[in-house]
């Protein structure tokens with residue numbers, strides 16, 4: 001079976017975890033500090049590691065003092081994690097439509113949904129594509145709202161030669177098992193805003209003030225103060241040990257992902273029943289590879305056919321405004337017309353070029369014989 005996605009775990013990750021287990025200090029300590037400082041060197045900004053990408057988003061929002069009574073603009077077309085992170089803070093996610101050519105948030109639609117309650121916009125960098133970041137910045141500046149980037153798909157991606165995470169307002173990454181790099185589970189918040197950094201650091205450890213510094217030297221706070229709601233969202237040394245190792249291997253991962261996506265683009269171009277989405281893979285490190293099938297194709301049949309041929313595929317994503325919990329959101333034309341035609345093809349660093357040739361060949365067989 002060619003898996004849709006897969007963690008790339010080797011002997012170095014295994015040895016790194018083994019070392020932590022032998023030291024028997026499993027919680028948040030030296031390894032987390034080292035992972036954060038390695039990330040800081042890359043992004044040249046402050047970094048706080050947490051237990052997941054969802055936690056990163058929730059803590060970033062809360063640390064902007066956004067919550068009950070506030071609204072956040074977000075594309076409906078994202079993983080439910082983005083929506084749950086928003087509603088966890090008490091804020092209301094306001095579903096925005098996407099540009100059907102990029103599958104990224106449609107700023108014109110976002111503009112229409114602005115109200116006095118709007119406090120932030122969360123652009124989602126679907127598949128690693130980032131779109132019109134300049135325009136998002138202008139939009140946020142003009143309306144005095146924050147930008148919290150859901151960059152779960154975009155670790156390593158560049159915009160105008162700068163890494164996502166190295167500029168802008170607040171960036172959240174995910175290090176879950178199948179993202180561009182993993183720490184088992186995990187995520188981080190990156191920003192230049194020192195008040196956000198301080199709050200995220202405290203909030204990840206139940207709001208205990210300044211506990212991070214103690215934990216990094218193997219201690220903890222016994223007498224302390226708490227000023228606001230916190231959570232158990234810190235990263236463990238086991239997770240960080242995996243992350244540190246993955247970071248060293250990242251340039252190889254990035255190169256592989258780019259090569260595979262470029263090859264898909266090249267080969268699928270010839271099939272007139274399949275559309276691909278333009279991403280500049282010199283800048284974009286793709287997390288997933290999504291195609292749009294012609295309206296003549298039933299996507300479930302294609303998916304079944306590929307599965308019969310030992311190719312696993314996925315559907316990213318079911319729009320959030322169609323979920324019961326978020327159904328207060330109104331209809332979104334582009335999102336609703338496009339999502340049923342999207343299929344994600346296998347993309348991970350253990351794949352070989354011959355796998356891509358095989359997958360495209362099977363898609364070609366399907367479109368030639370079943371339409």
Ligand SMILES: *Cc1c(COP(=O)(O)O)cnc(C)c1O
Pocket residue numbers: 052053054055078079081082124150152153174175176185186187
């Ligand atoms: C993975 C993902 C998240 C959440 O990250 P976790 O680490 O799984 O909590 C958020 N948004 C998007 C778009 C994602 O793909």
